[in-house]
Amino acid sequence: MANVRTGSRGRRTTFNSASARHQVGRGTEEEDSRFRNELSARQRDGHCPIPITFRTMSQPPEGEQTNVRHSCDVEPNGESEAARVERLGRQRPEKLGSLWKEIGFVFSIAMSQALTEYFVSGFTVIVPTIVEELEIPAASTTWPASVFSLVVSAFLLPFGRLADIYGGFPVYIAGFVWFCAWSLIAGFSQNELMMDFCRALQGLGPAAYLPASLTLLGSMYRPGPRKNLVFSIYGAMAPLGFFAGIFFAGVATQYTMWGWYFWIGAILTFLTTLTAFFAIPNDFSEHRNSEVKMDWLGSVSTACGVVLLIFAVTASSHAPNGWATPYILVTLILGAISLSAAFYVEGWIAAQPLLPFDIFRIKHVRPFVLGLLFTYGTLGIFLLYATLYLQNIMNLAPMMVVAYYIPLAVGGCLLATLGGVVLHRVPGTVMLAITGVAIIVDSLLFALIPNNPNYWAWIFPAMICATIAVDIVFNVANIFFSTSLPARQQGLAGGLANVLFHLSVALLLGFADVVAIRTAYQGERQSYKNAFWFELACGATALTIFMGFVRIRRAESDLTADEKEALKAADDTAPAEDKR
Template identity: 50%
Template structure:
């Protein structure tokens, strides 16, 4: 009788707890005293993603006039563009660890200020060597602030609809930054000089820097939390390994003898050797590896990482070669090209606002499969596109498919990864997420460039479509993996620390 009477009481307590968790997932975090402080925080964190994409996409537009003015040799013309993403991708993991050691506030703001300084200096470049150095040093800025931004979002927002909305908007600001980059690149290249692209970008960076310093909660601590330390052996093997490997892939298309060129052979062997050493160091030597094994113990994490690596690489090929195709094959000006990208921007903002409201109601695996289909469709349409396409039949559907592909995948994976890691590893979460993005783009863009260079005898249209067909293949492989990744609804739930706190007494009582 007593046991029977206690069951409804227990059920009531469980129901109350569920309602409380649901409410917590919708409320404004305690770190913000009012809606204005939260808005300022979101502006600075979302703005950092916008500016990273701004200085990638727009640079492709202003590269031709830069090449002429600074007299960049033909074999070096890709380096001012590729060196930025390469440096960013290689240094994300070390900076992610620094964020876990000392907090996201200092790392985020330091990265933003550093990024501002070197982009401003780049505007004063007197020769192409100075420009390449500035672009390389500028790449350290996003390597610092991108993992810090996701760490701050992951720690401040608990699992639930509010976190879903913020992460959805975070993903939407990537194509928004891409659009503004093309737009400002077209305006400055056509009506001003390429230097104003860097000056105007630095002004926007200054606004986001001010918002970050004044509104981001200060979580700085001089002493790292217990047990967290830098993995210097990991840094010494992972960073040069990634740089050398991606350099070999990217530069093989420009080298005189391709893959047979001595510098490609040497850098490829060294890159693979460093990464092989990194696997040994991370698995058997490091006390606290940059990529700990427990990161991949979460069910579905390995498959998600492989699939996202391919989807992000496909998106990188799409962004670069779609703008080239529209300008050089279809014959549109940079400004018209920017306007033709508008559906992707509007779609991204729509998914960021409406998608964030319903993300907790939809199954994560279904959303990932939808994003995979969108990614395949966006490059397939360009692979089949005629030389003089109808905008409404070819370009617009491709842009809509692209935003479905990247924005949904980015949001679902961000929420999944940050929710399944504890607070002291949110820097690792941010570094891991952005490493997949930047290294995926650099890696597959390198192979895309190899494919394009080896088919340069074709017409320009067919030549670029080789890259799109390559992207169709890569994204199709990712699509085959996605159905096997089991991700549920992104609903309000306990944090990792809260779940561990509840499990600990249960384990004690069983003993």
């Protein structure tokens, strides 16, 4: 720590990477010169990992004394700033006072991912039973499965903004309470309309708690191995929730009644809500004086545009005249107009846009987002059409389908947790390449699967590749967005990461349904295989984008986005002569 007593001449501002703020000190020109020479010597010796800038500003009030901490200071114990940043990246956050407190926090947040996947994956298993018992027509089969992801994707960004305004804790708890209530009600559905209505309102729960969960995680942990591990645990809960969903769905449909699938989910949601209430630090007071405002115009236009557009895509394959059906054309045009209006509002009208265009100035973020849209939805295609193939073509009982999916769940947990160990050692671009190849392999295996296939030769490797495909890219994307955005935009980071997932699932699942329906004349087996060919095309496109245009480095211990932002601001405002 450098303690500098100020005099009456000159002013010096430096950046403290630990506190992410500018601190001001004063000294004579002679003191300034000695100080610069000392720091320059440290920088030449390799002790200063962060560039230092000096500048002279207006004279401050007399008699002021300030302690100045520089980015290349050496602690009294001999620890360099680089070592300090590395140490902080491995420490437990101060707000989580004990290991048990941290375990409760991580469990509560991770369960948000597990429960969302529970109601995505398991529902595909009970779809045949629900279609039969509720007498849902074939043309409407896709809606109960897709409306959940549709609502989630449409409202993630508005709820992410609410998390930035009021804090992650209140939005997280409110989302879980709502989700628990509608999960309970959905189990009592008596017809198609009630089921679709309950599934849609269910989707508002994850739309609230998913961005809030990433707000809490992103603001709690600094960049480093500990953050990588926690985010990997968060990602590992996706395959665990996926397997829990298909397991309880199989048990409910084969041994009891399908309503128990929803009621078990409601019980798990209630227990998670209770744990979260006591384990998650309440950050509402920290946001009480927040200057972040809601972008209502952008929220409405974006949500309407997404809903109308995906409705047109999904319903077109079942409409009497396809895309030429009047209501399909109307919803498609209205959706395009609404999204165009949202683009204009976000770019030129909103004072605080829901999705600031500045986020797309982050290096490689535009091709990365495009690649993710082609990547995430492949999981939805694989889950739905693999389940339909196993049940309708191979005539497997629900519990046998559950057994077939075990490798996907176990492999997903292992891979996601392993990611916490390797993400700070392996470049993200390499991980994205593995993702693209895995998508191509899992879709190719089902596209070419023969009659009466050998499980170990065809289905087992497809399941392993499917879990590789989604779990790796999910961790890379979450850490990338969380680390790249400052603390005030962690709700945006969580919203964007999740909206890309659910929007991609809803959109690509709609197009896959179009492919399957349009080729139904080739037979049910081949129409399912054609959906897998479409998945392969999406995976190949994503791989091309990732390899050609995206470069993501290792997720090492580093300054936070706020600290980098403040350091850049300090450097930008320094006079040119002081930078030399």
